[in-house]
Amino acid sequence: MIAWFRKMSERAQRQNVERTIELLVRAAKEVDLELLHGRTPSEDGRRCLISMQRALLVDVVGPVPIDVLRKDYLEPILASDRFGEGEKLAVRHVFESAEKSGRRTGLEIVSWEEFKRRVLMGWSPRMGMSIYQALSFDCACGERHLFGQAAPLKELPGMRLVLSCPRLAANGTCVKVKGLFRIRLESEFGSVGD
Ligand SMILES: [Zn+2]
Structure with missing residues (x-):
């Protein structure tokens, strides 16, 4: 991935x-x-508060992992007496929602070293992939992309493929092909850092 x-x-x-x-x-x-x-x-006032919470929920999804954002932004707020309880609660709610939805997708963000280790035994993709082109998948970069826009980098045992990020914002994401009649791509792990 391009460092800059x-x-x-x-x-x-x-x-x-x-x-x-x-x-x-x-x-x-x-x-x-x-x-x-x-x-x-x-x-x-209430509408403004809700729309800011929604905006933050979008902003926390990206190349910086949520646990890093929690440490850098939420924890200092919770520890400071410059902020009232209501303010702390409003920010904390957003982080908790983001963490919950992150767990639901089951996409694990791992280090670049760990990523390389996990895909080591993979081979050049040879499974038929034309039927997957219009499916989308959760990328490690935090966005959803079309399979057709990502390059299959490797194939792994168990109908799994390592896909590139079309935005070049992630090193790759490993997806598993699930379902027989309603095929879907379930993201398992991916990497965004060095
Ligand atoms: Zn991506």
């Missing part, structure tokens, strides 16, 4: 996360202030 490209996407993601957290905290503070004074928060 990965660095650039990581930096862009971090900038987005930082900016959105700042806006989210501000929105949560306003809603909290209303509640503190025994007032019902305005519809606008």
Whole structure:
């Protein structure tokens, strides 16, 4: 994977996360202030808070793993007394949703070393792949791509294929072909770093 490209996407993601957290905290503070004074928060205020939470949920998906983002952004907020409980809760909720959905997809992000080790016994793809072209898969970069846009790099035992990332934002993702009549691609593991 191209190192400068990965660095650039990581930096862009971090900038987005930082900016959105700042806006989210501000929105949560306003809603909290209303509640503190025994007032019902305005519809606008609540809508703003929810839309900032949605934005952050999108921003945390990218080349920087969620556990790294948690350590760099969420934990300092939780540990600081500059932020109120409502603000902390608003940010924490987003991270917990992202972590839960990450576990649901079953895609494990591993180091480049571990990735190479796991695909070592693979061979040049030789299975018929024309029927997979229109299927999509969860890439290690955090996005979904069409099979037809990714290059099959290796074939592994058990109907598994290692696919490249069309955005070059990940080293590769190992997908397993599942289903007989309704075929789908289930991502197992992938790597984004060096
Ligand atoms: Zn990708």
